[in-house]
Amino acid sequence: MKIGIVCPYSWDVPGGVQSHIRDLAEALIEAGHEVSVISPADDDTPLPPYVVPAGRAVPVPYNGSVARLSFGFLSASRIRRWIREGGFDLLHVHEPAAPSLSLLACWVATGPIVATVHTATPRSRAMVAASAALRTALEKINGRIAVSEAARTTLVEHIGGDAVLIPNGVATRRFRKADPLPGWPGAGGAIGFLGRMDEPRKGLQVLLRAFEKLGAERPGLRVLVAGPGDAEEALHRVPAALRDRVVVLGAIRDEDKASVLHSVDVFCSPNTGGESFGIVTAEAMAAGAPIVASDIEAFQQVLRGGMAGELFTTGDPDSLADAAGRLLDDAARRDALSAAALAAVARYDWSVVGRDVLSVYETVVLGGAEKVTA
């Protein structure tokens, strides 16, 4: 198929929607489809060969923060030209309700359109959803996809209509191989954590409480913490004697995640709730890290009920310390879990998720749709 994908946010800035589009586009290309992505981007940004720049994005306050978007008649005419030259069988727009390229694409295009909704839309936007311009554009969408149940619910409540749930994929090959950070994991062993440090539901405090016990028993053991947030707040409860064995990297770049995951003997997902899928855990699985995770439903599912990683009682530091301690003492068990994790995560790979997206495309054009025109 010939597919045109529209990215609403600037390609220069890292973000969930941008990486989703990159991974989806690459999975589709690998499956033999022709893909062109149009995205706001600065002229001097190096772009992958399948991305067409739609001009500079303008930073504007949007949705509670500053987003870099493209809008106006100039952008609309660029989109129109891209559609005319592309001869697409189908257009796939992302975040169609954001005031950017995707909305413009719906506005100028005629033909089969699929839309993916990523974020849970805040209530205030319901007003905007009622406006005629947005409604007219959204009415043209033939098939909708939501990446999470929350995104689907807000779509149903505020914009109306329904969506198919297709969760984000994991680009497993990006995590498969990476060099560990220098000096890691070290002879005494290391436990890893990735996530916001000051978000209680991510559970860093549970891991640190468990480390009080683990660290006292194992003199060389260290904890590697990566993620945004206030480190002081998280660390002040760690006993002074153990504090220099908790190494905080702070926020890291996307490319460095794999290195962090390869730097530890055991990866810990101590979340106490609020995860619908657990993308970080899945990425750790893709890196082949032996995992200890809380037994919340999302992790039970992704870890196959404990077959692809140890589960401990959610929120219980003692249970976590037991599970992690057992793993640290048993290299054979770690190897077995690593292999099981790699096998289990394959079903969340983009190549599989891409097939689900493709079946949405095929369904939308099934009734004999014309090509996209503008």
Next chain:
Amino acid sequence: MITDIIVIIAAALLVGVYVSWRAGRIDRLHARTRLARAGLDVALLRRSSVALELASSGLLDPATSLLLAGAAHDVRENPERDLAESDLTRALRAAFSQPDFRASLKGKDGADELLAEVEAASHQVFLARKFYNDAVSATRDARRRPLARLLRLSGNAELPEYFEMDDSLLADS
């Protein structure tokens, strides 16, 4: 006097443009619904074909074959399409959820491909129906507005009906 006339003409023009834009919107929604319906029909047809193919493949026991063939055949005969399609879903589910159904077919010639085809076709029915009902609800919503009703903007187009059926996917096993 002249200005009054100009104002009236301008207002009439504006109203005309607005009404024709609204009519165009409704027209587009009907087109979207028709396309989605055609897609749903193709998806349903494809599903009954692969179900029939599975039934006549000789891979299944005669009772399951007969059950599937009957249900797949019914959807083409029964005027109550939604009921017949739901019955086919249930027949497929009953067949697939037999203990060791997959294990018993493992390694048989063409079995894996055929099962994958049935599953893909069932999934496509699920998608196509979702997109069709979505289009129907947008169309009905637009037609319900007072202006659309007052000026009969939808012309003679029939009010699209939802297609309700049991299309819950085959159980994971």
